[in-house]
Amino acid sequence: MNGFRTPRRVAGAPALRLVHAADAVQAEWSWFCGHCAAPAPGGRPPSPAARVCASCGFGLLLETRGDALPSERDAFLVVDGAMLIQGVSRQAEQLLAVGEEVAVNRPVSELLVAADAEAHGRTSFAEAVVEAAGGHGEAVHAFVRPWNTFGVRLRARIAPCGPPRAALVVLDPSPTQPLRAVPHSTA
Ligand SMILES: [Zn+2]
Structure with missing residues (x-):
């Protein structure tokens, strides 16, 4: 046997994982600033000596899917495989009420708390970050809670980026699902 060289859908059976392999091959990567998200000039890979963003003069140019x-x-946020923050976007600075210069090299757990307790079957936030920082595969989603906000959870999209290898964690700014509805007064 030599793997699934000719994948065939069997009626009624799910096409397990085949989409993933195809997706990984087709994914194109693009450069962006790890602070202001500006694209690299001309969309071309920056030279190794010109990795600092020309738009904000602050962030490092990174590549992601x-x-x-x-x-x-x-x-x-940009988070490395040791779960340390390596970059914070302007919007994340506001959302999390922290400056990038303070956040860099601090554990991401100081800013984002995993909200996985009720999310059975989903990839945990920490697992997703470590996998992405290892350069694996496609974007995945996990739920987190900002350290400074209770009662909400944010959807985080986690994908590989770099170099050096790290995880790009994009937060959905609109908290969708309250962790639980706690009425302030009950009859
Ligand atoms: Zn920038």
Whole structure:
């Protein structure tokens, strides 16, 4: 046997994992600034000596999958495989009430708390970050809670980026699901 060289759908059976392999091959990567999300000039790979963003003069240019590329309006973090923060976008600075210069090299757990307790069957936030920082595969989602906000959970999209290898964590700015509804007064 030599793997699944000719994948065939059996009626009624799910096409297990085949989409993943195809997706990984097709994914195109693009450069962006790890602070302001500006694209690299001309969309071309920056030279190794010109990795600092020309738009904000502050962030490091990084590469990620096109389908995970953040915009300037996105709150996102760059987290390395040791779960340490290596970049914070402007929007994330506001969302999490912390400056990038303070956050860098601090554990991401100081800013984002995993909200996985009720999310059975989903990838945990820490697992997703470590996997992405290892350069694995496509964007995945996990739920987190900002350290400074209780009662909400944010959807985080986690994808590989670099170099050096790290995880790009893009936060959905609109908290969708309350962890639980706690009425302030009950009859
Ligand atoms: Zn920038």
